[in-house]
Amino acid sequence: MNPHALAASRKIDATNGTAGKDDRSPPRYVAIKQSISDAVRDGQLKPGDRVPSESELVDRFDVSRMTANRALRELQASGIIVRRAGIGSFIAEPRPIGQMIEIRNIAEEIRERGHDYRARVVQNSEERATAETAPLLGVPIGTRLFHSVIIHHEAEFPIQLEERFVLASVAPDYGRIDFTQRTPNEYLTRIAPLERVEHRVSAMMPDARTHAMLGLADGEPVLRMTRRTWSRGRLVSHAWLTHPGTRFELSAAFSIDD
Structure with missing residues (x-):
């Protein structure tokens, strides 16, 4: 993992276990999406950087695989990440x-x-x-x-x-x-x-x-x-x-x- 992705991972780690403990907190998949989106906005993750895998998100956010998968699917649908079968997920380039x-x-x-x-x-x-x-x-x-x-x-x-x-x-x-x-x-x-x-x-x-x-x-x-x-x-x-x-x-x- 490159330094940008590592920085984002630390940010994600810092939120581990916090989402969902308060009734006012967003759903877990939303928290995952927001964390990755914030890392992109803040420049911690740049186009082409790898994002944490589904398994890594499960561990860091203490969520089910289904929840992690939903977060990645919705990030892909919104154009924030691209997913490559057998390789992983990466921050998307601005659409050419x-x-x-x-x-x-x-x-x-x-x-x-x-x-x-x-x-x-x-x-x-x-x-x-x-x-x-x-x-x-x-x-x-x-x-x-x-x-x-x-x-x-x-x-x-x-x-x-x-x-x-x-x-x-x-x-x-x-x-x-x-x-x-x-x-x-x-x-x-x-x-x-x-x-x-x-x-x-x-x-x-x-x-x-x-x-x-x-x-x-x-x-x-x-x-x-x-x-x-x-x-x-x-x-x-x-x-x-x-x-x-x-x-x-x-x-x-x-x-x-x-």
Whole structure:
């Protein structure tokens, strides 16, 4: 546990056994939530810091596991913490806001927020368009495509699952690019300057694959942006950009000329 979390733990220890002894005291789960919220407000716990586990809260507050679990669930629902299965609970980063109209490099967005960026490339391979994938780019079955799947991380948290199909004739080196060092967006905008962009955003419940890749909590929805881009009169890329619904929001701003 880092020094910030340790400081918060001492604060929690100091309240152990006090909640519930007075009829005017709040319920135990509320006391736990308030203690962690206060530690965040006072700077004792910062984004990314680990918070006490369910078992630790049971011991420190002398409560049942059900009570500790409720406190953590409600902290998660309010966006104060994020819970990672098999790892623990952590103070959440402020919810990032993605630009929906402007096409930006996600790595730059994350770094501008003062956070570390890293990518994990799950797949980047060449394949032939099938009856399912050919319509995505409006090409005949059998056309050479590249298919990439990349998980983008902000600090230690997965913030975007990017699945993209790219027309190989426009980006012949796509399959050889190291996308841990540069993003597909950065590469494609350099070799195929944007001419037209189409966006569609929807909220949905994730499938098991997406749930695992983004480290989602049970029942957590996602925001999925479908993005198609054209260059020199050709549709060159079809991408699904999927974000955890509780840790991300999209915005757009524009001016209207008189």
